[in-house]
Amino acid sequence: MKCLIQRFDHNPEGRDFAVGDIHGHFSRLQSVLERIRFDPARDRLFSVGDLVDRGPESEESLKWLEFPWFHAVRGNHEDIAIRYAKGNPVDASTYSHNGGDWFMALDDAAQRRFAKAFDGLPYAIEVQTESGLVGLVHAHVPTRQWSELRELLSSSRYNRDRVIWDRGRIQLSDTSHVAGVRAVVVGHTPLPQVAVLGNVHHIDTAGWTKEGRFTLLDLSTLEAV
């Protein structure tokens, strides 16, 4: 693990967007980027994680992670791949059920290559915008203050797992705010439309499913485009 929280300065030259879970559908995402005239020379795209599994193009994730305009936090699916490659017990039928067949079919060297790239992904990203700081994690911020997140992430595997797995806020319709940050953006739970609970924006509109679509959230206006 290279860093727990990665920080990005304001991007005065271009636009910043967040996108929900991609799950191996990079071609679909590419066409959405074309539709909004995404400019890779100026704009930036931040992923809330879960780049892989389920869709047909999981192996494209490595290429995308090398684009200088594309940044991602770690999702639970990246985390499973890391564990699997390290030989930690991941039940094969569960992994298969979660779309991991492509990964289990890779040879050891390829698995290690993906795991190394995924292990470099931070648990959280914070982006400075003209309207304030925006935080991104895959699933959940378990602290009341954004500034407490770093300590929580350092404290235990259990707490790191909460950040990439926990669905409590959406299940309990918890509208409490995460203080010290203008907004938090998460994915992980597929929804028919964007849901804002407190200052937490749930943006996984299931672009990886047949019925869903990708939502790109403008981090400056907090509007979906």
Ligand SMILES: [Mn+2]
């Ligand atoms: Mn997820």
